[in-house]
Amino acid sequence: MTDTASLGLEDRTARVIAGQRVWDELTPLLASRSCTLLAAIAYVGSHGGELIKLERGSSVIVDASVSAVRAGSTDPSVLAEWIGAGVGVYSLEGLHAKMILAESAGGSRPAFLIIGSANLSGSSAARLTESVILTDSRDCLDEARSELLAWKIRAGKPLTLEEVRALGEHYGADRSPGRKRSEQDDTHDAATPSEELPGSTPEASSASRQRPTQLLLVRLGEEFDPPSEVIYHRDRLSSELGCDDADSDSVLFVFRDQSEPEWRLPLSQGAYVIGVDASASGRVTKQTEVAPPGPVVYLYDDDDGGRYCYLHLTESSRDVTWADVTAAFESLGEKPEFDRNYFRKSAVDALLSLWPEY
Structure with missing residues (x-):
């Protein structure tokens, strides 16, 4: 039996694997290719190493940004195990793809591609309903290979053990209190943004009043005429968040990058x-x-390359000006910077001191 037949393709070039526990089928299919995989999988939970075996010769691109690690979406300890085994591990912030290219491992084991929704997480493995396409189409293989290599170049050099160990200090810092690690090793990706929105749990309903551990200063100076898709998501999210209620003290604000x-x-x-x-x-x-x-609460990318960011803002009892922000940073001996993520506690505390609600 050729490997193509063992993939269930027979005389086809593609097939769909869907439902819960898709990794029950994917893990065995990939087991013999541990040294020939080129993959991009956005989030790697603490069970990631059990779902896919990677050894020297393989490489993987993930989102190992501080925000993804703090959310508990990517577990640095799994990345450290891979790096220790000689795997090339790359980080590309904003990655949301799930694509695995298994290169040829001999004449009887031709290359194939897996692309779909499943992350390397406990939830994807056991709870979520996922779908993937498995194909050996030469055109698809060539296109996927080209994109994966381009993402590796964008990501730059592979992560080092020292870098992922440093990330370990941030792991899970932004996860909701009271939930077990096993329940939220992929909280960041376990649902679509609308499913994670406030309204389903007490913790979520007060999301805009949770004390942030990271803050980004952004200039909102551009006015734009939003396309219909942007308006659709704004209205949908406003309804789910309760912003369209006459008595609501919050608003959904959209800006474009x-x-x-x-x-x-x-x-x-x-x-x-x-x-x-x-x-x-x-x-x-x-x-x-x-x-x-x-x-x-949501990020939407349009076909023209624009990105729309949806912010859930709650009214404050105090009006704050840029002079107040500047004064807060003067106490730190520095000036505020736009488009910079502040994680340092002293800077975050200085900014939050401007709003009594925090």
Whole structure:
């Protein structure tokens, strides 16, 4: 029996594997290819090493950004095990792909591609309903290989053991209190943004008042005419968040990032943003109004390369200006910077001190 037949393809070039526990079928299919895999899998939970075996000769691209690690989406300890085994591990922030290319391992074992929704996580393995396509189409293999290699180049050099061990200090810092690690090793990716939105649990309903551990200052000076897709998601999310209720003290605010992908703002779902109401040209004065911190509840990329960020903002009892922000940073002996993620506790505390709710 050829390997293509063992993949269930027979005389076809592709087939679909769907439902719960898709890794029960994928893991055995990949077991003999542990040294020939080129993969991009956005989030790697603590069970990732059990779902796919990687050895020297293979490489994997993941999202090992600080925000993904703090959310518990990517477990640095699994990356460390792979690196120790000689695997090339790369990090590309904003990656959301799940694509595994198993290169040829001899004449009887031709190359094949797996692409779909499943992350390397306990939830994807045992709880979530996933779907993937398995194919040996030469055109698909060539296109996937080209994209994967391009992502490796964008990611830069492989992560080192020292780098992933340092990331371990951040692992799970932003996960909801009271939930077990096994329940949320992939919280960041376990549901679509709308499924994770406030309204289903007490913790979620107060998301905009949770104390952030990271803050990003962003100028919001550009006015734009939102396309219909952006309006659709705004209305949908507003309804789910309760922002469209007449008695609501919160609003869903949408802004656009028109930067090229490599220069995009360091945004991710769950990150907190402080919006500064700059002029159309981006000018900021002492009197410029500053919005309270709000979590990113959704990111939408359109076909023209624009990215739309949806912030859930809750009214504050205090009006804050740019002069207040500048004064807060003067106490630290520095000036505030736009488009920079602040993780340092002293900087976060200084900013949050401007809003009594925090």
